Amino acid sequence: PTGIGKTTFGVAAALFLGGKAYIMLPTSILVSQVEKLARRLGGEGILAYHTSLSEKQRKEVKEKIRHGEFSLLITTSMFLSKNFDLLKGQTFSFIFVDDVDSMLKRAKNVDKVLMLLGFREEEIEEAMKASSTSSFQQPSRRVGLLVVSSATAKPKTRRVRLFRRLLGFEVGMPLGGLRNVEDVVVFPRGSLVEEAVRLVKRFGRGGLLFIPSDLGREKIGEYVSALREAGIEAESYEELNEKLIERFERGEVQVLVGISSAKNPLARGLDLPQSVRYAVFAGVPKNRIPLDFDRLTIPQCLAVIVAVKPFLEAARANRYLWELRRNLTADPSKSKRAEALLAEVRSFLAEALSNPEVVERIQKAPNVWLERKAEGFEIVIADAAGYLQASGRTSRLYAGGVSKGASFLLVDNEKAFNDLRRRLSWFLEEIEFKRFEEVNLESLFEAVDRDRRKIGELKKGKISEEEKKLVRSVMVVVESPNKARTIASFFGRPARRRVGSLTVYEVNAENLVVNIVATGGHIFDLTVDRGFHGVEVDEHVIPVFETIKKCNQCGEQFTGSFCPRCKSQDYLDKMAVVEALREIAKEVDEVILATDPDTEGEKIAYDVASILRCFNEKIRRAEFHEVTRRAFTEALRNPRSLNIQLVEGQTVRRVADRWVGFELSQHLWKVFDNVRLSAGRVQTPVLGWVIERAEEAKRRVGLLKLRGEEVEIKLNIPDLEEAKRLYEEAETFTVEVLGERVETVSPPPPFSTDAMIREASRLLGFDATLTMRLAQELFEAGLITYHRTDSVRVSTAGMTVAQRYMAENGLESLFKARKWSEAGAHECIRPTRPLDAEQVRLMLYSGALRGKLTGKHLRLYDLIFRRFMASQAVEAEVRRKTVKIRVGGFEEDRELTAGLVEEGFYRFLKVKLEDLPEGTFKIVGKELKLAPSKVYYTQGTLIQAMKERGIGRPSTYAITVNRLLEHKYLVERKRYLFPTRLGVKVYAYLSSHFGDLVSEEFTRRLEELMDKVERGEADYNESLLNLYHDLKGRIPG
Structure with a gap:
C-alpha cells in the first residue's frame, strides 16, 4: 500500500544484506532520490544512472557498470531493457524492483532479471515450456533474492509465470472493488455540463471529471472550456504529464477531465491518494454497440445476448453464451469453428431483433436501452468496470487502511443507470447508491480530507506508535482450497507462492496483509496403534491423534504406517501441511482460524492452534456463514476465542464413532470373513429403517x-x-x-440441510452426495450460506437480500420479512446476494463470476433461491x-x-x-x-427421517446414506432404496447380538449426550469414561 515505506525498505535491505545488489525504479527522478537516500543511510560503493548526469558522467557510470565496480546499482527498468549487454554475465545476490509494472512492460525484462539472479538461459526456456510448476525441476544451486513492489501489477506477458516456476511466487493485482467510496446518484435539474460545473465548483480541488466514452473525446474540450469559464482551473487527460500531475497535487489545477473507461489513463493509471478527493461522472459510463449484425464480433455478440437474454429463446441463448465464452479470444478468420459460430449467432440475433414484438418488449424493459437510429438500432450497455475503475481513483489503499472517497454520478438515462446498478451488483454485493439529497456533504468531505491528511503525514514519515500498528500481517486458515481462492479473489488477483506443500494467497484487506491457506480438511485423526482403538483410558480419557495419510496407490485415507486396504507404504502425509503452516505462522503477526462454522470446523481450528502455539502466540478464531467479502471482513474485525466445549463435543462424537464402529466392524469381519464390511452407531439403525420399510411395502x-x-x-x-x-x-x-x-x-420455511436434500431428490433427482457436493461448491463460490445446518433462521442480512431482489424486480408488494426462528449461531441455507439463477448464469458467461459451475449447480441454486424468496414473501x-x-x-x-x-x-x-x-x-x-402399501425410502426421505428421529447431523446425513450404498447394504433403483441380501444379513446379526448398541434409542441418547457436552452441560471426560465402561460391558472380548 501507499505510504508503507516499500522503497525505503528496498534500500535498507540492499545495504543490510551486503553482496552485490540492484535497485530498479520506474523513473529517473526516483533513481536520483533513492541514490540520495542510500548515501544518507551510509551506503558505500553506490552507483546510479539517471538523466541528470552529464554526458561524460554517463559514460563513466556505464564503464563502471560493465566492470562491476559497485556494491549497489540503481537504475530505471528502461536502463535494464536498453543496456543489458553491460550487465550480462554479472550476478546479484539481491534485486529490488520498485514498481514491477514498468519492468513488465517488456516481456524479455523478466528473463534478464532472472539471468542477473543466476539462472541460465536454457533453464529459463525449459521453465517456460514446462506445462506446470510441478513438472519443472528447479535448479538446486543457490540463486539471488528478488523482491518486487507494485501498485497495480497487471502483467500482460505470459513470461511472468517464470516467477512462479523458478522463484515460487506470483505477482498479484488489487481489485478496483477494494474501495471505501460513498456512491451518490444525482438526477440533474439542468444540463449535464451545468450540473457537473456546479458540483466541481462546490467541492473544489482534487476532482476528477469523467465523460461517458460513447460521447467521444471531442466532448472533453467542451467540459474543460465550461469549467474554465466558471473560474475553475481544469485540464484534459490528453495533457497529462509529470508537470501537470505536480500542479494537480499542489492544487493549482482543481480538476482533471477524462473518459469513464477502464482503458483511460485518468481512470487506470492515476494513483494520487493524497490529492484525489472526489469524482464526478457527467453521465452513466456506457458503451454503444450498433446492431449491424454482419459486423458484430464474438465479444459484441456475447455482450448483446447478456443484455437482452430475457427476450430471447432461452435454450439457444444459453447454448450460444456458453459457446461464445469458450471462443472469446478466437480469431474467426483463423478458426473455422469460431467463424461458423459467429455466423450462427449473428443470424440468431438478427432474426430475434427483427421481430417487432421482441423489440417492443425490450424497449419497455427498465434496464435495457435499445435506441433507434437512422441506420438501425444501437444497444447501450452500462460500463460497470469503467465506473469501478474510475471511481476507485478516489479511494486508495494506504498504510492506515483504505482512504475515504466520494463519487457523484449524474444520470443522463434511467435505463442505463438501472443497468449499471444491476451489473455492479455482479462485482460487489455491498455497493449502493445514495440520493444526493440524503447525503451530509460536510461530514462526507470531512472524512475524505481527514484521510488525505493522514496520507500526507505518512509520506513525511510522521507516524504515531498507534498508527504503526495499523498494518498487520495475518495468516487466515480455511479448510478448502476452493474457499481460499474465492476469498482471495475478493481483493483482486492474489499474489501466490508455495510454502512446502501449500499454496499461499496473499492479498491486502483494509489494513491487513492477509495470507490465506487451506488445510484440505482434517489434519489429524485417532491413531490405530495406542490404547482402546486410539484412546488411552485410565482415570482420564486421552484420545491420541496422529497425522492423516492418503495412499498414493488406492486413495485410502488412514492413520498408521501403512495403508490398511492395499498394505502400501507409498502415501502423502499431512505432516507436510503441519510443517508448511508452521513456516507461515513464523512470518505473521497473527493467525486467524477461519474453518467452517460447525463443530468439525472448531475441531480443525483447535488442531491447527495446537500445532502453531509454539510458533505464534496470537491465535484467534473467525466465524462466517457465507463466503462473501462483507462476511469475511466482518469476521476478521470480530475474532473470538476457540470454543473448547464445541471441540470436546466433536471429540466425544469422533471417539464414540471409533469405539462403536471398530468394535462392531471387527465382529463382522470374523463372522462374515470380509474386512470390507463395517458398522456404525448411526448407519446401522438407519439400515434397519430401510429394511423395516421394505417389509411394510411388501403388502x-x-x-x-x-x-x-x-x-x-x-x-x-x-x-x-x-x-x-x-x-x-x-x-x-x-x-x-x-x-x-x-x-x-x-409459505414453507427456507431450507435446512435435510429439507434441501429431500427437495433436491424429489424435484431434481439428485442423490444426497451430489446435492451436498454441489452445495459445498456453491458455498465456496460465495453464492449460498453454509449448507450444513439444522437451522431455518433468517438473519437481517438475509431479509435484506430478499427485499433488494423483490424491489429490483418490481415485486415490492410481495415482500414480507420473516425470521422463522429466534437468534442463534446458525442460519438457514439461502442466497448471499439478490441474484436469481438466470442472473448467476449471465455472470458466469460474462466473466463477472469465475468458477467451474455447471447446469446442476444452477439447478440446485435455483431451488435454494426460490425456496428462500418464498419464505420472505406474503401469504397466498x-x-x-x-x-x-x-x-x-x-x-x-x-x-x-x-x-x-x-x-x-x-x-x-x-x-x-x-x-x-x-x-x-x-x-x-x-x-x-x-x-x-408404504412408499420405499428415497435418499431425501431417509435423511428427513434421520432429522425427525434425532439421528445424525447435517454434516453426516449424506455420508451415512453413501456408506450404506458403498458397502452394498442398500441399492438404489429409480431413486428408491432397497436393502440387499447382505444388508439384511448384517443387520440381523448385529441386532440379534448387539441389539442395544445398534438401537435407535442408544444412538439418540449418544447424540443428546454430545449436544450436552457441546453446551457445557455434561463433563467431557466423565461422558467418555461412562461410554467406555458401557461398551466394555456390552461387547464380549
Whole structure:
C-alpha cells in the first residue's frame, strides 16, 4: 500500500544484506532520490544512472557498470531493457524492483532479471515450456533474492509465470472493488455540463471529471472550456504529464477531465491518494454497440445476448453464451469453428431483433436501452468496470487502511443507470447508491480530507506508535482450497507462492496483509496403534491423534504406517501441511482460524492452534456463514476465542464413532470373513429403517385409474379384492362437491440441510452426495450460506437480500420479512446476494463470476433461491374444494387446491392445482396396478427421517446414506432404496447380538449426550469414561 515505506525498505535491505545488489525504479527522478537516500543511510560503493548526469558522467557510470565496480546499482527498468549487454554475465545476490509494472512492460525484462539472479538461459526456456510448476525441476544451486513492489501489477506477458516456476511466487493485482467510496446518484435539474460545473465548483480541488466514452473525446474540450469559464482551473487527460500531475497535487489545477473507461489513463493509471478527493461522472459510463449484425464480433455478440437474454429463446441463448465464452479470444478468420459460430449467432440475433414484438418488449424493459437510429438500432450497455475503475481513483489503499472517497454520478438515462446498478451488483454485493439529497456533504468531505491528511503525514514519515500498528500481517486458515481462492479473489488477483506443500494467497484487506491457506480438511485423526482403538483410558480419557495419510496407490485415507486396504507404504502425509503452516505462522503477526462454522470446523481450528502455539502466540478464531467479502471482513474485525466445549463435543462424537464402529466392524469381519464390511452407531439403525420399510411395502394396495369423458381420477384402495371388483364392475363414478372456501396459506420455511436434500431428490433427482457436493461448491463460490445446518433462521442480512431482489424486480408488494426462528449461531441455507439463477448464469458467461459451475449447480441454486424468496414473501390465497368420490359402493373424501386467488409466495414456487367438476361420469377407460402399501425410502426421505428421529447431523446425513450404498447394504433403483441380501444379513446379526448398541434409542441418547457436552452441560471426560465402561460391558472380548 501507499505510504508503507516499500522503497525505503528496498534500500535498507540492499545495504543490510551486503553482496552485490540492484535497485530498479520506474523513473529517473526516483533513481536520483533513492541514490540520495542510500548515501544518507551510509551506503558505500553506490552507483546510479539517471538523466541528470552529464554526458561524460554517463559514460563513466556505464564503464563502471560493465566492470562491476559497485556494491549497489540503481537504475530505471528502461536502463535494464536498453543496456543489458553491460550487465550480462554479472550476478546479484539481491534485486529490488520498485514498481514491477514498468519492468513488465517488456516481456524479455523478466528473463534478464532472472539471468542477473543466476539462472541460465536454457533453464529459463525449459521453465517456460514446462506445462506446470510441478513438472519443472528447479535448479538446486543457490540463486539471488528478488523482491518486487507494485501498485497495480497487471502483467500482460505470459513470461511472468517464470516467477512462479523458478522463484515460487506470483505477482498479484488489487481489485478496483477494494474501495471505501460513498456512491451518490444525482438526477440533474439542468444540463449535464451545468450540473457537473456546479458540483466541481462546490467541492473544489482534487476532482476528477469523467465523460461517458460513447460521447467521444471531442466532448472533453467542451467540459474543460465550461469549467474554465466558471473560474475553475481544469485540464484534459490528453495533457497529462509529470508537470501537470505536480500542479494537480499542489492544487493549482482543481480538476482533471477524462473518459469513464477502464482503458483511460485518468481512470487506470492515476494513483494520487493524497490529492484525489472526489469524482464526478457527467453521465452513466456506457458503451454503444450498433446492431449491424454482419459486423458484430464474438465479444459484441456475447455482450448483446447478456443484455437482452430475457427476450430471447432461452435454450439457444444459453447454448450460444456458453459457446461464445469458450471462443472469446478466437480469431474467426483463423478458426473455422469460431467463424461458423459467429455466423450462427449473428443470424440468431438478427432474426430475434427483427421481430417487432421482441423489440417492443425490450424497449419497455427498465434496464435495457435499445435506441433507434437512422441506420438501425444501437444497444447501450452500462460500463460497470469503467465506473469501478474510475471511481476507485478516489479511494486508495494506504498504510492506515483504505482512504475515504466520494463519487457523484449524474444520470443522463434511467435505463442505463438501472443497468449499471444491476451489473455492479455482479462485482460487489455491498455497493449502493445514495440520493444526493440524503447525503451530509460536510461530514462526507470531512472524512475524505481527514484521510488525505493522514496520507500526507505518512509520506513525511510522521507516524504515531498507534498508527504503526495499523498494518498487520495475518495468516487466515480455511479448510478448502476452493474457499481460499474465492476469498482471495475478493481483493483482486492474489499474489501466490508455495510454502512446502501449500499454496499461499496473499492479498491486502483494509489494513491487513492477509495470507490465506487451506488445510484440505482434517489434519489429524485417532491413531490405530495406542490404547482402546486410539484412546488411552485410565482415570482420564486421552484420545491420541496422529497425522492423516492418503495412499498414493488406492486413495485410502488412514492413520498408521501403512495403508490398511492395499498394505502400501507409498502415501502423502499431512505432516507436510503441519510443517508448511508452521513456516507461515513464523512470518505473521497473527493467525486467524477461519474453518467452517460447525463443530468439525472448531475441531480443525483447535488442531491447527495446537500445532502453531509454539510458533505464534496470537491465535484467534473467525466465524462466517457465507463466503462473501462483507462476511469475511466482518469476521476478521470480530475474532473470538476457540470454543473448547464445541471441540470436546466433536471429540466425544469422533471417539464414540471409533469405539462403536471398530468394535462392531471387527465382529463382522470374523463372522462374515470380509474386512470390507463395517458398522456404525448411526448407519446401522438407519439400515434397519430401510429394511423395516421394505417389509411394510411388501403388502400391496390397488391403484385404480378411472378415465371419464371429461375427467380422470386415481384411487388408492387398501383391499385388493375390492379393487379388482371395482375394476371389473364399475361403469360410472360420481363427484360431489361438499364445500368450497378461500384459505390463506403461509409459505414453507427456507431450507435446512435435510429439507434441501429431500427437495433436491424429489424435484431434481439428485442423490444426497451430489446435492451436498454441489452445495459445498456453491458455498465456496460465495453464492449460498453454509449448507450444513439444522437451522431455518433468517438473519437481517438475509431479509435484506430478499427485499433488494423483490424491489429490483418490481415485486415490492410481495415482500414480507420473516425470521422463522429466534437468534442463534446458525442460519438457514439461502442466497448471499439478490441474484436469481438466470442472473448467476449471465455472470458466469460474462466473466463477472469465475468458477467451474455447471447446469446442476444452477439447478440446485435455483431451488435454494426460490425456496428462500418464498419464505420472505406474503401469504397466498387459494381456493379449496372438498369433494366426495363414489365408485360402486366405494367412497373417498378428498380436499383439492382448485385455484389461486392471490399468488403470494407461489410467485416463486410451483403450486399443484387439481380440480374435479361435479357430476356423474361414464367410465371410458380404466387401469389397475398393484402398488406398495408404504412408499420405499428415497435418499431425501431417509435423511428427513434421520432429522425427525434425532439421528445424525447435517454434516453426516449424506455420508451415512453413501456408506450404506458403498458397502452394498442398500441399492438404489429409480431413486428408491432397497436393502440387499447382505444388508439384511448384517443387520440381523448385529441386532440379534448387539441389539442395544445398534438401537435407535442408544444412538439418540449418544447424540443428546454430545449436544450436552457441546453446551457445557455434561463433563467431557466423565461422558467418555461412562461410554467406555458401557461398551466394555456390552461387547464380549
